Amino acid sequence: MSGRSLRGTVAVVGVGETDYCRHGQAPEPEFVLCLKAILAACRDAGVDPVEIDGFASYSNDRNNPPSLATALGVRELRFSNMQWEGGGGGGAGAMANAAAAIAGGLADCVVVYRALAQGQFGRFGQGPQARTVSSDLALTVPYGQMSPAQWYAPKVIRFMHEHGIGQAPLRAIALASYHHAQSNPRAVMYGRPLTEAAYDASRWITEPFHLYDCCQENDGAAALIMVSAERAKDLMQTPAYVLGAAIGAGFRVHSTPAGFATPDLASSHFKTLAPRLYQMAGVGPADVDVVQCYENFTGGVLMALVEHGFFAPDQAMEFVTPENLLAPGGKLPLNTSGGNLAECYMHGLELQIEAVRQLRGQSTSPVPDVNVSLAVAGPMVTPVSTVLFGSEATL
Amino acid sequence: MSQTYLPPGLPIPVPERNGLSAPFWEGLREERLRVQRNPATGLYQWPPQWIAYDTHTFDIEWVDVAPRGLIYSWTRVWHPVHPALRDAGPYLVVVVEMPHAGDVRMLGNLLGDPSQQVRIGAEVEGVFEHHPGAEPPFSLLQWRVTGAA
Numbered sequence: 001m002s003g004r005s006l007r008g009t010v011a012v013v014g015v016g017e018t019d020y021c022r023h024g025q026a027p028e029p030e031f032v033l034c035l036k037a038i039l040a041a042c043r044d045a046g047v048d049p050v051e052i053d054g055f056a057s058y059s060n061d062r063n064n065p066p067s068l069a070t071a072l073g074v075r076e077l078r079f080s081n082m083q084w085e086g087g088g089g090g091g092a093g094a095m096a097n098a099a100a101a102i103a104g105g106l107a108d109c110v111v112v113y114r115a116l117a118q119g120q121f122g123r124f125g126q127g128p129q130a131r132t133v134s135s136d137l138a139l140t141v142p143y144g145q146m147s148p149a150q151w152y153a154p155k156v157i158r159f160m161h162e163h164g165i166g167q168a169p170l171r172a173i174a175l176a177s178y179h180h181a182q183s184n185p186r187a188v189m190y191g192r193p194l195t196e197a198a199y200d201a202s203r204w205i206t207e208p209f210h211l212y213d214c215c216q217e218n219d220g221a222a223a224l225i226m227v228s229a230e231r232a233k234d235l236m237q238t239p240a241y242v243l244g245a246a247i248g249a250g251f252r253v254h255s256t257p258a259g260f261a262t263p264d265l266a267s268s269h270f271k272t273l274a275p276r277l278y279q280m281a282g283v284g285p286a287d288v289d290v291v292q293c294y295e296n297f298t299g300g301v302l303m304a305l306v307e308h309g310f311f312a313p314d315q316a317m318e319f320v321t322p323e324n325l326l327a328p329g330g331k332l333p334l335n336t337s338g339g340n341l342a343e344c345y346m347h348g349l350e351l352q353i354e355a356v357r358q359l360r361g362q363s364t365s366p367v368p369d370v371n372v373s374l375a376v377a378g379p380m381v382t383p384v385s386t387v388l389f390g391s392e393a394t395l
Numbered sequence: 396m397s398q399t400y401l402p403p404g405l406p407i408p409v410p411e412r413n414g415l416s417a418p419f420w421e422g423l424r425e426e427r428l429r430v431q432r433n434p435a436t437g438l439y440q441w442p443p444q445w446i447a448y449d450t451h452t453f454d455i456e457w458v459d460v461a462p463r464g465l466i467y468s469w470t471r472v473w474h475p476v477h478p479a480l481r482d483a484g485p486y487l488v489v490v491v492e493m494p495h496a497g498d499v500r501m502l503g504n505l506l507g508d509p510s511q512q513v514r515i516g517a518e519v520e521g522v523f524e525h526h527p528g529a530e531p532p533f534s535l536l537q538w539r540v541t542g543a544a
Contacts, residue, residue, distance in 0.1 A: 127477040130406050135416065136442055138408035142535055143504050144401050144472055144480055145488045153470035154490050161468070161515050204473040204485075258442050260490045260502045265468060 005280050008395040010099040011232035011239035014045025014225035015353040020188050020344035024119025026219035034063040034115035035071060037221035045225045046236035047109060052225070054079030054110030056098040058090025059347055063115050079107035083247070083385070085255065088294055088340075089378020091348035093385030096245035098226045108227065114349040115221035124148060125217055136258035148296060149214055151256050152380045153206045156299030159266035160208060163313040165302070167208065169320035171199050173298040173334065174212040174341060176325035181338025184364040188218060189342035213298040215340040222349040224356065229395075240356040243372070243390040244281030246273035249382035256381060268303035268379035273386055278309075281388040283372055285309035288388070290333045290358045290367045292351035293376040295340040300379030305332070308376065308386070327365040336365040348377050355389055399524055400504045400537055401486060404479030407529050416443045418457040423534035426523045428462040430499055431455045439497030462521025462536060464493040467500060469513045485509045489538055491519055506539040517541075 017040060018033045026033060042049045049072045055065035056079070065080035079101040083090035091114070098110035118124070127146035128137065137146075145151060159165065178194035181187035194212060202211040232239035249269040254262045264271070278284050285308060293301045302316060310332055311319040319331075327333040337343040337354035344350050355375035357363045371391045378384045410417035422429035431440040433447035434456045440447060447455055468490045475481050487505040492498055505513060506522060518541040525534045 125476060127480075128406055129477075132409045133406040134409055134411045137406075138416070138420075139442055140502055141406050142401075142408050142533075143488055143502060144405065144475075144477070144483070144486055145470075145502060147476040149474075150470060150472055150476075150488065154468035154488070157470060158468035158490075158515070204471070206473060207471040252448065254442075260468075261442055261500050263498075265490070265500075 006096070006099050006103055006242050006245055007280055007282060008241050008243070009103040009229055010226055011229050011241045012224050012226050012356045012389065013232050013235045013237055013239055014041040014047060015356050016040025016044050017186070017222040017346065017350065017353065018220045020186055020218055020220040020346065022188060023217040023219055026117040026119060030115050030117035030120055031063050031067070033117060033219070033221035034068065034113060037115065037223040038068070038072070038111050038113055041111065041223040041225045044237060047225055050074050051109050052111050053077060054081070054098060054101055054107030056081040056094040056110055056112045057114055058083035058094045059087045059114070061114055062121065079110055086378055086381045086383045088296060088348045089381035089384040091294065091352055091377035091385065092245060092375055092387040093247040093377065093383065095224070095242070095352055095387050096247055096385060099242045099245065102226060102228055108231070110226050111223050112226065112349070112352070113221065113223040114347045116347060117219045118217055119219060136255065140257050140260070148256070149209050150206050151259055152297055152300060153209060154260060155265050155267070155380055156208055156297065159299065159303055159313070162266055163316060165313070165316045169302050169316045170208060170213050170298040171196065172320045172322045172325055173295065173301050174199055175322045177295060177335045177339045177341035179322070179326055180336045180365045181342035184337050184343055187338040187343040188216060189338060208299060209297050212341070215296050216345040218345040220344055220346055222346045222353055224352055238360045239392065240359040240373070240389040241392065241395060243283065243388040243394060244277045245385070245387040246276040246280070247383050247385040248273055249384060253382040268300050268307055269382055269384045270304055270307035270376070270379070270386060273384065274308045277386050277388060281390070283388065283394070287372045288374045289370040289372050290327070290336060291374045291376070292335055292339065292355045294348040294351060294378050295335065296379065304376050304379040308374070327367045333367045336363050336367065351375050359389055359391055399526065400506060402479055402483050405477060407531065408533050409531065415445065419443065420533060423523060423536055424525070424532070427459050428521060428536060429457045429459055430496055432458045439499050441499035460493060460496040463541070464491040464501070464519060466490070466513060466515050466517045466519055467492040468515060469505065471509065487513065489513065489519070491538055501536060503535065503537050506537050507543055
């Protein structure tokens with residue numbers, strides 16, 4: 001292999017977010033939320049916002065770099081980047097794109113951001129209201145399969161079928177997110193704990209997903225500031241170095257409406273990414289201290305954890321228990337801010353922030369002595385993406 | 396008892412303006428299931444594409460295949476996300492694999508009792524569901540477990 005790598009070249013030096021709220025309850029326009037998150041991340045880093053020279057986002061974020069650069073008075077725009085397709089699966093990809101731009105000399109100070117005010121635009125969880133549908137949508141919508149939960153459920157059912165997996169691992173993933181949210185005052189579900197009994201009694205959305213297997217829909221904004229490793233040493237926060245990153249999917253993974261046709265249906269689509277991630281990072285699954293994994297639906301988290309090498313599918317029933325997933329002492333502390341399920345559905349960018357906070361020792365559910373912190377974006381879509389952050393000790 | 400599995404009012408499937416999938420939708424109206432095949436290699440392809448992914452030919456044929464297969468996966472939908480489905484649930488969606496057509500997969504509803512236990516691997520046969528009163532009219536391909544009434 002060539003020596004091309006992001007390892008240790010770039011660091012996250014600032015993180016920030018607005019207040020998180022239920023969908024439709026954003027007190028301000030989405031663009032204002034976006035600006036406020038960026039300013040918060042700059043304050044956290046000790047970076048003057050006019051020094052930002054690059055912008056990276058994903059999922060067709062509506063707040064475009066030229067508008068942001070103009071509004072903020074940035075001196076020079078050098079990088080204007082959108083991770084193409086995959087919705088929330090692009091979160092780690094946006095981080096990787098920003099890191100690549102810095103490592104490659106295109107830009108010096110890149111902000112990765114995402115803003116959502118679903119009340120001001122459309123919601124993700126509603127079906128299409130158009131009179132006609134064409135192309136891939138025409139193959140599913142007339143059969144009543146028209147929301148993300150409905151599109152991804154057959155992938156999870158097939159995976160559970162192939163490996164003899166019951167509902168308990170999905171429940172454990174939901175319980176872990178809600179448990180961690182109870183320590184996180186930012187979390188929309190702060191003060192609203194979830195019990196096993198409440199999970200079991202909750203209504204089905206579409207089998208195998210109960211209500212609590214599904215992400216929230218929220219309003220807010222989040223941002224992270226990235227600079228070169230050299231620059232990071234002079235700033236305010238403990239740097240979270242990028243150890244490795246990977247973007248993509250395997251063979252002929254169809255975009256979401258036609259996902260039923262993907263040859264490897266029972267997959268979160270990290271099988272080809274995880275080996276590249278670990279090779280670049282120079283670490284393996286056993287070295288990972290804490291995991292943030294995008295929960296669109298818990299079943300996708302389950303497959304993503306398998307494909308990142310933390311356990312074999314046939315061990316899922318035994319391994320994926322609440323005890324193993326909880327900070328500080330679990331074998332694989334997962335979604336320690338509450339994640340998409342219980343902190344906020346900031347389209348997974350809150351998970352990138354939490355991965356950084358764990359390395360800094362600033363999580364509200366801290367895992368002791370974190371050196372390697374994983375943040376996974378968007379299981380079951382294409383392209384998906386994944387990133388590993390490390391402490392200075394890992395370099 | 397409605398003549399269609401789901402109530403009317405859902406978006407109507409129509410071919411793209413460029414006509415890529417028109418042979419499929421026209422076929423369903425004539426109770427024929429047609430999918431794409433590369434005439435040179437016999438590679439089946441679904442959903443439709445402009446190009447065959449094995450040889451990169453644009454010369455792709457549409458062939459009739461028997462509407463039968465095996466349940467590959469499924470979901471039972473309880474929470475409606477469209478106004479037309481407000482009182483329709485629960486309903487069953489199945490992914491059907493067709494081993495006699497290169498393992499291409501179709502998606503449809505599984506007819507019969509929506510509370511039935513669905514078995515992955517079960518043999519199913521296609522049932523053409525016509526919507527002649529829609530504007531424009533269209534047909535869907537539904538599925539039922541082979542041998543079931």
